[in-house]
Amino acid sequence: MSSIIEIENISKQFIIGHESAERYTTLRDEISKRAKKVFSFSNQESGKKHQSSKEIFFALKNINFSVEQGDRLGIIGRNGAGKSTLLKILSRITEPSSGRIKIRGRVASLLEVGTGFHPELSGRENIFLNGAILGMTRSEIRRKFDEIVAFADIEKFLDTPVKRYSSGMYVRLAFAVAAYLEPEILIVDEVLAVGDVEFQKKCIGKMEDVSRNEGRTVLFVSHNMEALSRLCKSALLLEKGEMLSFSDTDSIISQYLLSRKNNREYSRNGTNEIQVRDISIKNKDESRSDTIVTFENCTMEMRCICHVDKVSNVSFAICLNNVQGHRITSLWTAYKAKTFNITKGEFAIMFKIENLKLLPGDYEIITYIESNGKEIERIDNYDRLFVKYTNNFGCTVEPNASQGTYIEDYLVSINKM
Amino acid sequence: MPYELIIEAGAAEKNYWKDLWRYRELFYILSWRDLKVRYKQTVIGAAWSIVRPILTTIIFTFIFSRVAKLPASGSAPYALMVFVGMLPWQFFANSLSEASMSLIGNSNLITKVYFPRMIIPASSVITSLVDLAISLVILVAMFFIYRYVPAITIILLPLFILIAFVAAFGVGLYITALNVKYRDFRYIIPFIIQFGLYITPVGFSSSVIPAKWRLVYALNPMVGVVDGFRWCILGDSLNIPSFLISIVISFLFLWLGIWYFRKTEKSFADNI
Numbered sequence: 142m143s144s145i146i147e148i149e150n151i152s153k154q155f156i157i158g159h160e161s162a163e164r165y166t167t168l169r170d171e172i173s174k175r176a177k178k179v180f181s182f183s184n185q186e187s188g189k190k191h192q193s194s195k196e197i198f199f200a201l202k203n204i205n206f207s208v209e210q211g212d213r214l215g216i217i218g219r220n221g222a223g224k225s226t227l228l229k230i231l232s233r234i235t236e237p238s239s240g241r242i243k244i245r246g247r248v249a250s251l252l253e254v255g256t257g258f259h260p261e262l263s264g265r266e267n268i269f270l271n272g273a274i275l276g277m278t279r280s281e282i283r284r285k286f287d288e289i290v291a292f293a294d295i296e297k298f299l300d301t302p303v304k305r306y307s308s309g310m311y312v313r314l315a316f317a318v319a320a321y322l323e324p325e326i327l328i329v330d331e332v333l334a335v336g337d338v339e340f341q342k343k344c345i346g347k348m349e350d351v352s353r354n355e356g357r358t359v360l361f362v363s364h365n366m367e368a369l370s371r372l373c374k375s376a377l378l379l380e381k382g383e384m385l386s387f388s389d390t391d392s393i394i395s396q397y398l399l400s401r402k403n404n405r406e407y408s409r410n411g412t413n414e415i416q417v418r419d420i421s422i423k424n425k426d427e428s429r430s431d432t433i434v435t436f437e438n439c440t441m442e443m444r445c446i447c448h449v450d451k452v453s454n455v456s457f458a459i460c461l462n463n464v465q466g467h468r469i470t471s472l473w474t475a476y477k478a479k480t481f482n483i484t485k486g487e488f489a490i491m492f493k494i495e496n497l498k499l500l501p502g503d504y505e506i507i508t509y510i511e512s513n514g515k516e517i518e519r520i521d522n523y524d525r526l527f528v529k530y531t532n533n534f535g536c537t538v539e540p541n542a543s544q545g546t547y548i549e550d551y552l553v554s555i556n557k558m
Numbered sequence: 559m560p561y562e563l564i565i566e567a568g569a570a571e572k573n574y575w576k577d578l579w580r581y582r583e584l585f586y587i588l589s590w591r592d593l594k595v596r597y598k599q600t601v602i603g604a605a606w607s608i609v610r611p612i613l614t615t616i617i618f619t620f621i622f623s624r625v626a627k628l629p630a631s632g633s634a635p636y637a638l639m640v641f642v643g644m645l646p647w648q649f650f651a652n653s654l655s656e657a658s659m660s661l662i663g664n665s666n667l668i669t670k671v672y673f674p675r676m677i678i679p680a681s682s683v684i685t686s687l688v689d690l691a692i693s694l695v696i697l698v699a700m701f702f703i704y705r706y707v708p709a710i711t712i713i714l715l716p717l718f719i720l721i722a723f724v725a726a727f728g729v730g731l732y733i734t735a736l737n738v739k740y741r742d743f744r745y746i747i748p749f750i751i752q753f754g755l756y757i758t759p760v761g762f763s764s765s766v767i768p769a770k771w772r773l774v775y776a777l778n779p780m781v782g783v784v785d786g787f788r789w790c791i792l793g794d795s796l797n798i799p800s801f802l803i804s805i806v807i808s809f810l811f812l813w814l815g816i817w818y819f820r821k822t823e824k825s826f827a828d829n830i
Contacts, residue, residue, distance in 0.1 A: 155828075168740035233565060233672035235827045242565040256670045261595050273587035274671055 246325025
């Protein structure tokens with residue numbers, strides 16, 4: 142049985158200097174370049190030499206893999222690892238520089254939510270427009286129209302121009318159209334990052350259904366490890382345009398999280414009798430992630446190793462700085478009057494946070510270990526942590542740093558006087 | 559398996575035309591969107607497509623007939639002759655300016671979805687075709703005003719519109735592709751259009767061109783198109799050799815436009 146997608150030796154390269162200095166050529170430059178060429182009479186040989194002296198940047202380098210029908214494949218990697226380029230090549234938006242891809246089936250790609258939505262047109266009109274852009278026929282859209290509207294939950298606003306939609310409605314509508322696509326292969330990029338949590342779940346559920354029940358193949362790029370591990374059976378890890386590994390999703394995710402950590406540049410200060418090996422952050426549902434959610438519970442597990450026989454009265458801390466570098470909070474065992482006598486070997490310190498009160502945003506993790514007031518190890522900028530605002534309330538606003546440094550949990554009611 | 563696709567570097571698309579056919583729905587929808595947005599956004603948009611040809615006709619009639627005292631081509635009033643010439647010219651000029659900006663205006667689509675890129679400039683030419691249809695309504699009104707009965711050959715008008723379409727689409731494609739490649743090309747387009755207006759027999763009849771230059775003059779594809787419109791609507795005499803040259807040039811441009819567009823199409827997403 143041959144695979145539904147076969148990718149052989151795909152590379153995509155850009156010539157730096159040309160590409161980054163000016164995104165496009167101008168006629169003026171072209172004319173002056175040609176004029177120079179005529180006068181200098183440079184031959185082919187030297188022209189080539191000149192070209193190779195320019196730096197060549199590989200967005201993708203010798204990518205090889207194949208996907209079977211009905212597979213749900215996750216593509217993981219840092220920004221700039223080549224994920225989007227790979228998806229763009231697969232969806233024929235751009236061509237590879239070399240290599241060959243064989244695809245058996247129709248491809249629909251969702252690289253952006255609401256591609257081609259026109260703000261002046263109504264929701265109804267945009268469903269048809271977006272559907273056609275994603276490759277549906279009008280009769281197909283008409284057939285699924287009611288389901289799409291119900292999925293997006295926008296019946297009342299069907300004839301309102303989408304420029305008046307709230308961003309939530311906009312995303313829901315855009316997704317609903319995509320969810321009812323019926324291609325053999327569905328390519329999804331990052332788009333889930335924008336919807337609210339409930340809706341994201343609905344979408345992932347829908348994609349899962351489609352793949353399981355109808356044998357569709359899904360290629361999914363995301364930074365959301367939870368979504369990836371839920372949806373995808375297997376995954377591949379890209380780094381700097383190269384494919385590092387291809388395996389089951391969970392092992393790829395841990396490899397990715399580990400490689401991110403290893404690639405961080407930090408230095409260990411202190412005497413280092415005890416060292417931090419790993420910090421794993423788990424969501425309320427115990428899945429490992431680098432993103433935690435406001436007003437939910439989470440766990441931070443700090444795995445350490447002790448190199449000496451015995452250290453007494455040891456306390457541990459995980460500190461968080463915001464992007465401005467201000468210390469936001471410190472989880473220090475000493476604040477709970479917990480110090481430990483540590484013996485040689487590995488151990489883990491657990492910090493259970495209930496009802497997280499951090500503002501949504503991006504934080505820097507600092508680890509700190511001390512014994513009897515003496516610094517054993519301090520690591521600045523150990524890792525990053527992302528906090529997302531809860532969607533339990535379905536609000537359209539989010540707390541941010543202009544309104545405080547943390548978010549208190551409170552109940553709201555009204556009493557008639 | 560019903561559908562198999564091979565993606566390779568530099569491989570010319572074998573089923574390009576089949577693909578274009580598969581994406582015809584998108585073509586309808588994009589044309590429909592362009593029209594809808596255009597006439598929704600501005601009431602003036604619709605009014606503009608009526609006012610502009612009428613004003614130009616009045617001015618040209620005054621300058622070329624009263625001031626320059628050029629003769630009309632046939633029995634029709636000068637203003638009518640100018641207007642009939644204005645029909646394909648306006649269509650051509652609109653198509654060119656709309657098509658040339660269309661890809662850049664739709665860059666969000668081009669970088670996010672695959673479809674044969676030719677659909678986008680094609681749909682802007684179609685939008686201009688609707689403007690032409692509006693102008694045809696004005697033409698009928700002018701027939702009443704001047705109490706003029708058009709020639710019977712007017713039934714062949716769709717054929718001549720098709721020729722105008724070929725000329726506009728061909729040149730339009732070529733310019734569109736150039737416009738993506740060279741971003742300063744767009745400054746040249748208004749110049750081409752303005753210049754074109756004076757080397758095309760819009761404000762005057764091509765019969766004022768000396769006979770020995772007629773064939774050279776016909777190298778401008780719009781010469782044949784305008785002459786054809788006048789022959790077909792007003793029953794003016796048609797210089798067959800000159801007309802044929804223009805037609806050949808139009809198709810040559812169509813071929814060149816498609817060839818160049820397809821050649822550069824692959825890199826649009828990287829360049830835009």
